[in-house]
Amino acid sequence: MGGTSSELQDLTNRLYEIAEAYEIQVSTEKSKIMVNSTTNTNEDITINGE
Template sequence: MGGTSSELRDLTNRLYERAEAYGMEVKTGKSKIMVSSTTNTSADITMNGEKLEELTKY
């Protein structure tokens, strides 16, 4: 959970790196991000070079 898209990007990268360190794989095709906002905001988050699908809740 991140307060800004840059925080979410950093947390997503840390998750991916830690999973790799333990020999785990994160499936980017199954991973999604949720943006909860009162305005029309989106977050461009990638993991392992692939853009994650975004679910938006206003």
């Protein structure tokens, strides 16, 4: 959980790096980012450039 979009991107990057270290593949097609906010937000979160 991140308070800002940049925090969420950092956490997503860390998840990918840790998964990669354990040789776990992260499917970008199956992965979802969910936002719970009272304001409209439209930010792009990437995993490995996708």
